[in-house]
Amino acid sequence: MGDKQTELLQGTLDMLILKVLGLGPLHGLGISRRIEQVTRRTFQVKPGSLFPALHRMEEEGWLSSHWGESENNRRAKYYQLTKTGRRQLESETERWGRISVAIARALEAS
Amino acid sequence: MKSLMRIRSFFGNLLRRNRADGDLDAEVRAHLDLLTEEKLRAGLPPAEARRAARIELGGLEQVKEEVRSARAGAWLEAFVQDLRYGARQLRRNPGFTAVAVLTLALGIGANAAIFSVVHATLLQPLPSRNAGRLAVIWVTNLAHGWSRIGPTGLDYLDWKEQSSSFDDLFLFEHGTGTVTGQGEPEQVAGLRVTTNFGGFFGIHPLLGRTFRPEEGAARHNFIILGYGYWQRRFGSDPSVVGRGLTLNGDQYTIIGVLPPEFAVLFPSDVVVPFDTEWVKRADSDLGVFGMLRSGVTLDQATAEMSVVAQRVALTRPSRKGFGVVLVRLADVRVEYLRPALLVLLGAVGFVLLISCANVANLILARSVVRHREVGIRMALGAGRARLIRQFLAESTLLSLLGGAAGSLLALWSTGLLAIFVPSRIPVPNAADQVLLPGIHMSGGAFAFTLVVSLVAGIALGLIPSLQSLRCNMNEALKEGGRGFLAAGPRAHRTRSTLVIVESALAFVLVIGAGLMIKSFWRLLEANPGFRPDHLLTLRIKLPTDATDSPYREPRQRAAAFQRFLAGVEALPGIQSAAFAEIVPLSQDDMDMGYFVVQENPPLPPGEHLAADYRDITPRYFSTMGIPLAKGRAFAEQDGLDRPRVVIIDETLARRFFPDQDPIGKHLQVPDATQPAREIVGVVGGVRDTGFDQQPRPTIYFPSQQSPDQTMSLVVRTTLPPGVALPAIKNAIWSVDKNQPVFQVRSMDDIISGIVSAQRLAFLLLGVFAFLALALAAIGIYGVTSYLVSERTHEIGVRMALGAQPRDVSRLVLGHGATLAGMGVIGGLVAALALTRLLSGLLFGVSSTDASVFFGVAALLFFVALAACYFPARRATRVDPIMALRNE
Numbered sequence: 001m002g003d004k005q006t007e008l009l010q011g012t013l014d015m016l017i018l019k020v021l022g023l024g025p026l027h028g029l030g031i032s033r034r035i036e037q038v039t040r041r042t043f044q045v046k047p048g049s050l051f052p053a054l055h056r057m058e059e060e061g062w063l064s065s066h067w068g069e070s071e072n073n074r075r076a077k078y079y080q081l082t083k084t085g086r087r088q089l090e091s092e093t094e095r096w097g098r099i100s101v102a103i104a105r106a107l108e109a110s
Numbered sequence: 111m112k113s114l115m116r117i118r119s120f121f122g123n124l125l126r127r128n129r130a131d132g133d134l135d136a137e138v139r140a141h142l143d144l145l146t147e148e149k150l151r152a153g154l155p156p157a158e159a160r161r162a163a164r165i166e167l168g169g170l171e172q173v174k175e176e177v178r179s180a181r182a183g184a185w186l187e188a189f190v191q192d193l194r195y196g197a198r199q200l201r202r203n204p205g206f207t208a209v210a211v212l213t214l215a216l217g218i219g220a221n222a223a224i225f226s227v228v229h230a231t232l233l234q235p236l237p238s239r240n241a242g243r244l245a246v247i248w249v250t251n252l253a254h255g256w257s258r259i260g261p262t263g264l265d266y267l268d269w270k271e272q273s274s275s276f277d278d279l280f281l282f283e284h285g286t287g288t289v290t291g292q293g294e295p296e297q298v299a300g301l302r303v304t305t306n307f308g309g310f311f312g313i314h315p316l317l318g319r320t321f322r323p324e325e326g327a328a329r330h331n332f333i334i335l336g337y338g339y340w341q342r343r344f345g346s347d348p349s350v351v352g353r354g355l356t357l358n359g360d361q362y363t364i365i366g367v368l369p370p371e372f373a374v375l376f377p378s379d380v381v382v383p384f385d386t387e388w389v390k391r392a393d394s395d396l397g398v399f400g401m402l403r404s405g406v407t408l409d410q411a412t413a414e415m416s417v418v419a420q421r422v423a424l425t426r427p428s429r430k431g432f433g434v435v436l437v438r439l440a441d442v443r444v445e446y447l448r449p450a451l452l453v454l455l456g457a458v459g460f461v462l463l464i465s466c467a468n469v470a471n472l473i474l475a476r477s478v479v480r481h482r483e484v485g486i487r488m489a490l491g492a493g494r495a496r497l498i499r500q501f502l503a504e505s506t507l508l509s510l511l512g513g514a515a516g517s518l519l520a521l522w523s524t525g526l527l528a529i530f531v532p533s534r535i536p537v538p539n540a541a542d543q544v545l546l547p548g549i550h551m552s553g554g555a556f557a558f559t560l561v562v563s564l565v566a567g568i569a570l571g572l573i574p575s576l577q578s579l580r581c582n583m584n585e586a587l588k589e590g591g592r593g594f595l596a597a598g599p600r601a602h603r604t605r606s607t608l609v610i611v612e613s614a615l616a617f618v619l620v621i622g623a624g625l626m627i628k629s630f631w632r633l634l635e636a637n638p639g640f641r642p643d644h645l646l647t648l649r650i651k652l653p654t655d656a657t658d659s660p661y662r663e664p665r666q667r668a669a670a671f672q673r674f675l676a677g678v679e680a681l682p683g684i685q686s687a688a689f690a691e692i693v694p695l696s697q698d699d700m701d702m703g704y705f706v707v708q709e710n711p712p713l714p715p716g717e718h719l720a721a722d723y724r725d726i727t728p729r730y731f732s733t734m735g736i737p738l739a740k741g742r743a744f745a746e747q748d749g750l751d752r753p754r755v756v757i758i759d760e761t762l763a764r765r766f767f768p769d770q771d772p773i774g775k776h777l778q779v780p781d782a783t784q785p786a787r788e789i790v791g792v793v794g795g796v797r798d799t800g801f802d803q804q805p806r807p808t809i810y811f812p813s814q815q816s817p818d819q820t821m822s823l824v825v826r827t828t829l830p831p832g833v834a835l836p837a838i839k840n841a842i843w844s845v846d847k848n849q850p851v852f853q854v855r856s857m858d859d860i861i862s863g864i865v866s867a868q869r870l871a872f873l874l875l876g877v878f879a880f881l882a883l884a885l886a887a888i889g890i891y892g893v894t895s896y897l898v899s900e901r902t903h904e905i906g907v908r909m910a911l912g913a914q915p916r917d918v919s920r921l922v923l924g925h926g927a928t929l930a931g932m933g934v935i936g937g938l939v940a941a942l943a944l945t946r947l948l949s950g951l952l953f954g955v956s957s958t959d960a961s962v963f964f965g966v967a968a969l970l971f972f973v974a975l976a977a978c979y980f981p982a983r984r985a986t987r988v989d990p991i992m993a994l995r996n997e
Contacts, residue, residue, distance in 0.1 A: 027140075027141075027144070028137070028141045028144075029141055029144040029145060029148070046166075046168055047138070047141060047166075047167050047168060047173050048168050048169075048172060048173050048176050049176075051134075051137070051138065051141075051173055051176065051177045052176045052177045052179075052180035053180075055134075055177050055180060055181060056180045056181070059181065070144060072147060074140065074143055074144060074147065075136075075140055076140050076141075076144060077133075077136075077137045077140065
């Protein structure tokens with residue numbers, strides 16, 4: 001509870017999910033932990049935001065899911081990128097690059 | 111691409127909702143397990159680990175709800191939820207639901223039923239190509255009082271040659287023929303047509319073909335069967351084409367069968383082509399349709415045809431003074447019924463408004479009780495949009511239930527309506543009638559009902575929405591149990607306004623019904639110029655066309671009708687009988703002609719006197735009960751070899767012999783080979799074409815002196831029609847067993863046919879007015895009893911201070927009377943403006959008839975006071991002690 005939380009920008013969560021799934025299929029908790037890991041605990045994704053995002057992205061056709069076994073032989077639902085998802089990741093990354101450069105410039109300028 | 115996927119998911123979610131939900135549940139539980147395991151591995155004791163996992167998850171149900179609302183189609187799910195909740199609400203209040211659904215069912219059902227009639231009559235498409243461009247062309251001569259008469263063959267040929275407004279003109283004539291050779295002789299309804307018949311209407315025959323242009327010569331003798339006749343007479347035999355048929359003694363070859371829907375346009379049994387030569391000589395009442403050229407309006411065509419008619423009169427002086435009238439065929443067919451149906455459509459609209467007002471009142475009364483519920487929901491964070499959606503779902507559910515019940519009501523009542531909607535309706539002033547298809551609830555009517563229900567539902571949902579949204583959440587919660595006080599004066603004003611509006615609407619409807627009742631009464635009381643009771647009629651057409659016919663000579667025809675008459679008069683229970691060319695009010699063909707009064711100075715050339723011609727046998731006037739004013743009636747002696755005589759009616763006598771005695775004067779009719787005829791009698795005028803028409807100048811001829819081929823038998827008898835008619839037919843057949851009879855009916859039937867539109871309007875307006883009045887009474891009752899329960903405390907105080915029950919009931923009745931009074935005032939203004947629309951249906955009553963207006967106002971007050979009676983009685987029985995203790 002005491003963890004410092006950084007608000008995720010609209011659309012950022014989608015991009016992070018796409019990014020971490022780019023390396024291979026993961027279940028919900030795995031995605032959550034991987035995001036914490038790669039952002040060095042800047043972002044902590046709560047299930048209340050993670051699952052709606054996963055289901056929405058699956059409906060968009062970016063992700064596909066299947067039931068599988070976790071590393072400790074527990075049943076878990078795994079998500080992986082589809083072809084569309086991979087393309088989406090590319091365009092999101094490219095868009096993000098532009099935005100962050102633009103914002104960095106704007107902040108430097110003042 | 112993206113939206114496509116979402117749409118697919120949308121439907122997928124709807125279909126697989128349960129499965130998807132189960133999967134989601136498993137997924138979230140698995141997540142929880144993984145979390146717990148993670149905590150265990152981090153070294154927490156099991157109980158701690160489970161707790162920490164749950165905290166991190168943040169609530170199983172909440173997570174699932176988040177996912178669900180993120181899914182495609184979430185709004186629909188919410189809507190279904192609203193509907194479920196609404197259904198639960200309705201089930202929890204069965205009394206409210208029953209009353210509301212029943213009220214709506216009455217309003218919506220009335221609309222569905224009347225719309226079915228409108229759909230089946232006014233909106234029925236004609237079975238023709240370019241049906242919207244079909245126009246009927248009549249000849250007119252208003253100077254003679256002929257507003258629409260059929261043209262002659264020469265008119266048709268001249269028009270066809272000289273007009274350019276039409277793609278084509280079509281000529282036809284209705285008639286009857288006798289089919290012999292297969293079983294008993296049968297009188298069939300025939301249609302004679304020009305050979306462009308098939309192409310003109312774009313007919314696709316069921317079997318065979320239609321006529322070819324060159325087949326308009328008598329030697330072809332080709333015939334087309336109507337669908338009904340083919341079914342009836344030939345048992346729908348598919349091999350009928352090429353077979354023979356004997357019609358009027360002539361041999362015909364069947365070349366085709368018409369499609370079933372064509373009967374809407376021409377309900378004929380057989381169709382034969384005109385003989386091209388005969389068309390030139392045909393001077394009787396023919397029918398002409400024109401197919402307007404694409405882009406030509408009716409007015410343009412009328413203007414052009416008027417010019418053509420003037421040009422025609424130059425070459426044919428007999429047509430001087432004649433014009434033409436063009437009316438769209440689709441309009442002609444419904445002219446008679448349309449005013450009545452539009453009035454009824456308006457009336458059911460009113461009934462629906464009244465029933466909605468009543469249900470709105472119920473909903474408002476309930477929304478006061480539900481104030482607290484709304485307050486709680488708002489406090490828990492329900493948005494206004496969400497609340498409105500909830501109200502809308504409830505009211506739509508209510509109105510859909512009402513619509514379903516109303517459809518059942520309409521299904522049942524259309525069967526009843528079919529009895530009152532005539533199957534044959536007259537074409538005004540044209541001695542013609544059209545067949546109407548049967549009335550039933552069509553798909554169109556169901557769609558209409560659905561739309562009406564939805565609109566009513568939305569309207570009903572918005573009223574409490576607006577009312578509730580004005581409320582203050584804190585107030586609602588504070589007021590708590592005594593929710594009804596929270597409604598405040600505004601809600602009360604809304605409810606009173608609704609009741610006033612519905613009283614006003616009911617007032618207008620009851621005024622309309624009152625006017626129609628009075629008018630119908632006048633109509634039935636109107637004197638048509640003869641005694642219509644106990645009269646039976648049937649029609650006989652002698653087969654004179656066949657080469658071996660025994661009726662070719664006029665003398666033979668006169669003798670045949672004499673023999674039929676003798677046979678009928680010999681029957682027991684028959685007071686008297688006679689033949690006449692045309693039975694009054696029967697909408698049979700017209701017979702009209704010119705005449706000259708021999709004793710008067712000659713008229714300027716081109717001017718004519720015109721009158722209706724009627725051939726009759728001697729005892730016609732006594733049989734019909736037409737009074738003889740002067741002179742004598744015809745006698746058996748007025749035969750072919752006796753001096754020619756005529757009898758005129760009082761209308762003709764008044765108009766053309768204003769200050770003279772017409773007896774002994776002579777009339778010359780156009781047939782110049784005949785000597786002038788002496789007037790031997792004057793009889794009373796007869797309203798031949800309808801109760802609402804004035805008698806027209808008429809000349810009666812003794813039929814022995816000019817025997818017709820077709821005559822109508824009129825019989826006065828005290829026997830019931832079911833007994834007398836078979837006996838009469840047998841008497842005719844005992845004279846000639848091959849003689850078909852047709853149009854067998856009583857004068858009562860004929861009259862009920864010509865007042866059918868008024869009767870329809872009168873009966874249904876009566877029913878709707880009664881409904882409206884009952885609903886308005888319920889509305890007044892509801893508001894007044896609500897007022898009483900709201901003011902119980904006040905009444906208790908008043909009574910404790912010495913008010914008598916009389917004072918208390920005056921308070922309550924005064925309230926009801928005020929509502930009714932304001933309703934009457936509003937209704938009066940509306941009625942004065944609206945009853946003018948009824949004037950076309952009214953007979954002998956002004957649309958602002960004072961006695962009806964006063965009577966209805968009194969009735970409404972009486973009903974309002976009666977509706978207040980129970981609340982008033984309840985008010986007088988308030989126990990002051992109890993009322994005060996309740997505080």
